[in-house]
Each structure stands twice: as C-alpha cells, then as structure tokens.
Amino acid sequence: MAHEAAHDHHDEHHDHHEHQNFFQRWVMSTNHKDIGTLYLVFSLLMFFIGGSFAMVIRAELFKPGMQLVQPYFFNEMTTMHALVMIFGAVMPAFVGLGNWMIPMMVGAPDMALPRMNNLSFWILPFAFALLLSTLFLPGGGPAGGWTMYPPLSLQSASLAYVVFAVHLMGISSIMGAINIIATILNMRAPGMDLLKMPVFVWSWLITAFLLIAVMPVLAGAVTMLLTDKYFNTHFFDAAGGGDPVLFQHVFWFFGHPEVYIMILPAFGIISEIIPTFSRKSIFGYKAMVFAIASIAFLSFIVWAHHMFAVGLPLGAEIFFMYATMLIAVPTGVKVFNWVATMWGGSMTFETPMLFAVAFVILFTIGGFSGLMLALVPADFQYHDTYFVVAHFHYVLVTGAIFAIMAATYYWIPKWTGNMYSEFWGKVHFWNSVIWVNVLFFPQHFLGLAGMPRRIPDYNVAFANFNMISSIGGFLFGASQLIFLGVIIHCVWFSKKKATDRVWEGAKGLEWTLSSPPPHHSFTIAPVIHDDELAHGHTED
C-alpha cells in the first residue's frame, strides 16, 4: 500500500513533528489522537456549561415560589441545558473516544480522512458559540424545549441562529460518521477480521450508520421550521393545510435513533472494561454484536412512543407500543451478558470498573422506567411528567456519562503515559454515584404524583422531593470538579508512569503500543496474533 511508504518516511523522522507549532498541531491537525483530545476537551467544557444551566434549574426548583429567574429564562435554561448536553457533551465525547481508540484498536495508522476529521471537530466551537450567543441577544435564547415543537418554537426570536447551529453540528456528525465507517471497513490491519474487532469498534460502526441515516432528517425538520417562520411555508400550520404533528413525526424519526446514538458507544465501552477487570472474555461476543445491531434496527420503528398523547390512531399506538417493548429483549441480553462476564471472573475494582458496574445497575433502572413508559395506558399518566425526566436522566447520566467517565479513567493512562490518582478517582466515583441517585430517583415519585415537566414552580405537595433532588444536583455538580482535578493532575502533575498494558487483564492491539503511544502509531501494519486480541477466537 502506498500509504506505508509515505508514513515510513515520517516515522523515521520523529523530529520533523516536534517542529509543528501550536497552530499547526492543534488547529490544522490531521492526527486522530490530537483530534480525539480536542473533542474530549471540548466535550468536558460543554459538560460544565450544560451543567451550570442545570444548576440554575435546580436552584429555582429548590423551593416552591419563584426566587431567582423569570419563567421565560427558566425555559431558556431547560432548552439550552439539553441542547448543550446532547450535542455538545455526550456526542462529541463519544466521537473523541472513537477517534482516539478506533485506529489503534484495528491497527490503522489514522482515520481514513484525516483532514475532514479536523474540519468535523472545528465546526463545533463555531456552532456552539452561535448557539450560546443567543442567550445574550435581544429576545433571548431558544425557550421551546430542545425538541423545538412548533408552533411554540416559531415564536422564538433566535430560531434562525438555532437552526443554523443545528445544521453545523449535523454536518460535523455526518462527516465524522463517514470517516468512522471508511476507517473501520477499509483500514483494518490484515488479520483483523470484522468478527475479531473489539466490541467498542462494532458499536461505533453501527452508530455511524445511524448518524448518517438520521442527522439529515433533523436537518430537514429544522429547515421546515425556518421556512415556516420566515418564508411563508405552512408545513406545521393547520390553517395553511399543514399539521403541527408532522414536525413531531419527522423530529422523532431522528430523535429516537439519536438516543441510541448516545448509548451504543457506551455499550461498547462497558464491553471493553468489564472483561478487562474480570480477567475474563466478554460472555457471548457474537450475541453482543448482534444485539447492538438489533437495537439499532429497532430504533427506527419506535419513534412515535414519544408522541403517545398527541392523539394517534389506535393501530399506531398499539404498533409502537409493541415495537418499543421489543427493544427490551436485545438490551436485556446485553445486561445479562455483562453479568455473566463478571460471574466466574477474577475481579478488581479500580475506578473504571466501578463506573462500569454502576452503569450496568443504574442504566438497567433507567431501562425499567423505559419499559413502564412503553405501556401506553400507563404512559398517559407518565407522559410529560418528571417520570420521563427521571427515565432519560438515568439512561443518559448514569448511562452515557458514566460510560464516558469510565472510558476516560480506563484509557487516560494510555493517552498520557501517566496513572491518574486512584484515590481521587474513587472519591469522584462514590460522590457521583451517591449524589446522582439523590438527584434523579425522587423525580420518579414527582412524576407519579403528577408533576409536569418544564415548569419553573410547583404546588407545595411536590416540595420535599424537589428539595432533595436539588441538593443531589448541587452535590453531583460539585463532584464533577473532582473529575476535572483528576484529569489535570494526571496530564500534567502525575509522577506515576503507566506501563504499556496498564491493566493486568487488558487485551487488544491498543495495549501493545507504548503509553503514551507514538504520535503516529501502526504506520506499518502490525502482525496480529489472535491470542493477544480480546476476541481472537470466534467460537462464541
């Protein structure tokens, strides 16, 4: 392959790269490791920004009565909290993890399209600067919920900015997904068969197809909002022959696969971490891969479960109820397989394993509330109440975010060559897991008691659990500063060096590289020994 010769040349001339100045290395990067770092740093910053919006929300909801903000600003906070967390924190974090790890896991020298990779990242700071700037403009930021239902969202003065920002984020995701698919399908080292790849790589391969399928649908939906507001179309206006519910169908056709986009890479991460710390192969490798694919497929046919209260025909409600319940089967298989991996293992509980175990338990609780929500007559009570808020925060915070944190602790010794402080990692873990439950578990009760979503004030009957939840929120938020401290210490101040393998039970190509790996790794394709892979033997 022609690439090898060119990269050989680079490899022997290491010094050449130390001459890259800051601008060349970080703004004009074509390196998957540096771009991965850029995504991760950006995502952490967005996590704190989105988190501060959540602090405003929980502060206003601490007691009944309005103490801090006007209702309209409160709606801006709920809207922006979700947009920032979904598109700025969770998705870029998974892209960053994918960028760092996928080439190393499959024995590739870099991503298939390194320059496009850089563009994919650099679009994001501009998109979010645009989105966040709306908070400071006359008329304020978007306040119609991250779901942007018309006609309400059409009343927003900042709609055009939000639509443009969403388009930019969508382009970034689509290009990133193309890169991932091209890399995984074309650049695996010889001997890295598809069914020998790490589960994390499979999870990203499948997620990338979901992204390409649905981001354009979101783009279509928000463009129709734009033209309805500014160009006299009537897609969502009944008086003009349209239908507000059309938006919901188009949005959720994107929106449901979107939530699976936010969880499938997490499944992949957990399937890497648990076997390592159990010193035992993942139980049912092929079933795990097949389950991810099934979940991805099913995610396309359940969207209307977000719309059970709009007045769908009976047949539609029944179909979407059954299809939604069906997703519990492959998801359950995954949970059972993780437990079966632990069973009979030889476990140690370093910080990555603690977060992974917490993921399995708490994500499953989120799955339980999801199953309850799938039952339409029950959903008529739960819909648009705090029961839904509790459900999705369990799957997104104790699910996706905990997986991202687990992955950070797991791989940061490889990225930096330094061990993080295990003591402070555990302090971060225990604080996070306790306070996140204080924050979100009472919200189930609030929803069952009938407290609606997206309200800045409430009847005194809801006061006790709201206060408990807010306390949990403040302490959970504060605990994340420990995470920031652990990372900063690990990158710049840690004296403990990491070995190549880092973790005793770790298997796979990425662990054969040094810690930190060379700036350009696998410039010559590695020779693959099946015994060194986590899934080198495909009997299961």
Add this chain to the structure above:
Amino acid sequence: MISGGIRPKGSKGIVRALGAGALGLIGMGLFGSTVLANPEPGQLNLTPGVTTYSHVPYMLNNVALGVCVVIGILVFGAMFIAMFRFRKSRGAVAEKWSHNTTVEIIWTVIPIIILITLAWLATDGLRQFSDTTGAQMTVKVTGYQWKWRYDYVDYQGKAISNVGFMSKLDDQSNATRQLNSGLDPYAVKVGDENVYLLNVDKPLVVPVDTKIRFVITADDVIHSWFIPALGWKMDAIPGVVNATWTNIQVPGVYRGQCAELCGQDHGFMPIVVKAVSKEDFAKWLADQQKSVAPAAAPAPASTAAAPAQATAQVAPAHGAQG
C-alpha cells in the same frame, strides 16, 4: 481457590432478605395509596383515580413495577454475589468459558414471555380508552396561552349553545408566584387543601356517573389537558381536534396542569374539574343557561368528531380554527 458455579448454601439468606425487601417495596406501591384526588406530599405512586378507567394505568403501573423489581433483584443480586465471590483479592481464578447456549436461550425466551403478558394487559386497556362512543355529554376544551376555555356542547341529547367560559390561574396563586413576591405558597389554600398553582377562577363543572366525551383543541400552540385523577392526558393541538372520554364515579374537586410546554406560563395554567351529582349539575347548568343571553356559539367539533371510535385526530374542514 473458588471455582465458578452457583453455591446454594451461602446465598439462601441473601435471597430471602432481598425477597422481603421487594415485597415491602411492592406493598408500599400497591397499598400505600388511598384514592388521591390531588398530589399528596411525599406521594410515591400513581393515584388509582376516580373514574371507570383510571384503575387501568394504576394497575399496569403496579404490575410493570413489580416485574421490574423482581428482575432487578435477580440481576443486581447476581452482580453483588459475583462481586463478592469472584474478587481477585479473595483468590478467585477466572473461568475460561464465555458462552452457554442453554442459558442464553432461557434468558431470551423468558423476557419475551413477560413482555407478551404485559402487552396483552396494556392492549386491552388501550382499547377501553379509545372507545369514545355512547357518551351522554360532550365538553369542548381549548388551550390558550395561558389559560383554558371550556364550552359545553351537549348534555343528555340536548345541545347547549351558550355555556362557555375561560378558566385561568386564581388570583392568589398568580400574585404569589411572581418573582420575589414575598408571599407564601403554603398560604394558598382552599379549606385544608393547599392549592397553590392548582386552582382556577372558574372550574369545569361536570356530573358524576356520566360518560363525558371531551373534544380537545388549542388556539395558538400545543398544550395538553391533564388531570391525574382521571387517568389520562391528551394534547391540545391547534388545527386538530382530539377526542377522549371519562366517567367520574366519586364527587369531588380534581386538579391538574397543562402538560405540554407552551411558553412562559406553561406552569401557570392549571385545570380544575368539579364533579357533582347529576341533580346538582342539572341545576348548575340551568342557572348558567339562564344567566347568559342566547348567543350564536356553534360547536363544529361535535359534528366533526361524532364517529370517533379511536382517539383520532380530526382536522376541522374549511380551515376553521379550533
């Protein structure tokens, strides 16, 4: 050195303790609620409600919760046992196996059976809810930013053309909720019941023991009409008419809120339904009709939504605003 496999001796006690805990949890859910008309402080579960339908979501919720608690005990129990028994620090040596077809088939088939059972229960409940025929009364609900309008359409076969009114947040709640009002939400009461943000100036008055069909729409943005005690909510969408029904069995005052983000005062447009005996309702209705001069207030919704078997959306013809 501990090998794999299940050892019944040590784990029985744990299983018993966990089982007792589960029963306690389920008990709290099932038996811990008398008929709750409006939210109670510290309320843990749904209200069984006061209508002929509301026990359906209540029962489904409890059954699903019970299933989830049992599965949770089994799965989390296995995890905790594993984390204790198979620690490296305890000398555990990792097994080599990574598949077991029998076990995998069992834990795929059993969940499918559980799901089919839940689906069967839920489908029946859904069919009940979707049948809006045979109503003795029709009420039209219209959502506005940020209040509701109620129009009485017909009662016991007789059309009502002049009873309709707006229903908005009561003055005391409204004054209290202003930013830094200095007023105490705990002081907003009707009798002993705190009604802060759950009270209106003019409630919807309806008779008990009567199948009431609601036709629900909106004037501006999407709202949602929600009273937990009735057992359902339905979106109010501009340009669309949604049909639902209820049959309240217990006289009382039932409170709910708008359940779809509709702008700045989404949290401040509550819903109050006062259910009275049929005699009291007939008197109230007669009083209302006498005190209002006959006005042309046609209700196109009643003809458009007549054949509704399901909770179908019916767009009024000729672009009439709902």
